[in-house]
Amino acid sequence: MAKMTAAEKEKRTPKFLKKLFSSPRKEKAKAIKASVKQGKANAGATAKMYAAESMFTSAKNRDTAKTTPGKARSFKDAFDSATKDGKSRFMHKGKGFFTKEGAASNRDSMKTRTGEAGSMSSAKPTGPNKEKRTLSSLFKKLRNKAKKKK
Numbered sequence: 001m002a003k004m005t006a007a008e009k010e011k012r013t014p015k016f017l018k019k020l021f022s023s024p025r026k027e028k029a030k031a032i033k034a035s036v037k038q039g040k041a042n043a044g045a046t047a048k049m050y051a052a053e054s055m056f057t058s059a060k061n062r063d064t065a066k067t068t069p070g071k072a073r074s075f076k077d078a079f080d081s082a083t084k085d086g087k088s089r090f091m092h093k094g095k096g097f098f099t100k101e102g103a104a105s106n107r108d109s110m111k112t113r114t115g116e117a118g119s120m121s122s123a124k125p126t127g128p129n130k131e132k133r134t135l136s137s138l139f140k141k142l143r144n145k146a147k148k149k150k
Contacts, residue, residue: 072093073092075092075097078090078091078092078097079092079097079099082099083099083100083101086101087099087102088101088102088105088106089102
C-alpha cells in the first residue's frame with residue numbers, strides 16, 4: 001500500500017481530534033508558515049514578470065523619446081526657425097501655422113483660384129454696379145422682355 005501524503009492524512013483525521021491536539025499558538029505558526037510560502041511563490045512570479053517586461057523598456061523609451069519633444073518651444077522660437085529655414089508653414093503645439101511668406105502666398109492663391117473653362121458658374125455681380133432688387137427694377141426687366149418679344 002502507498003504512503004499517504006500529509007494532506008491526505010489531514011483529510012482523514014476527525015475534526016474533534018484536530019481540535020483536541022491543536023492550540024492557538026500552533027495554528028498561528030502554521031498560518032505564518034503558509035503565508036511565507038505563498039509570499040515566496042508570488043515573489044518568484046513577480047520577478048519573472050518584471051524580467052519579461054524589461055525586454056520592452058528600452059524600445060519603449062526610445063519610441064517615447066522620438067515621439068514626444070523634450071520641451072515645448074515658444075511660438076516665437078518656432079516662427080523664427082521656420083522663417084529662417086524658408087518654410088511657409090510650421091507646427092506649434094500640434095497646430096499648423098503660416099509664416100509671413102506662407103500667409104501671403106496662401107492669400108494670393110485664394111484670390112486667384114481658377115478652374116477649367118465652363119467648370120464654374122458665372123459670377124454674380126457685387127458692389128455698386130449690382131442691380132438692386134426693387135419693384136422698379138422688376139418692372140424694368142419685364143418691359144425689356146416685352147420689347148424683345150415684339
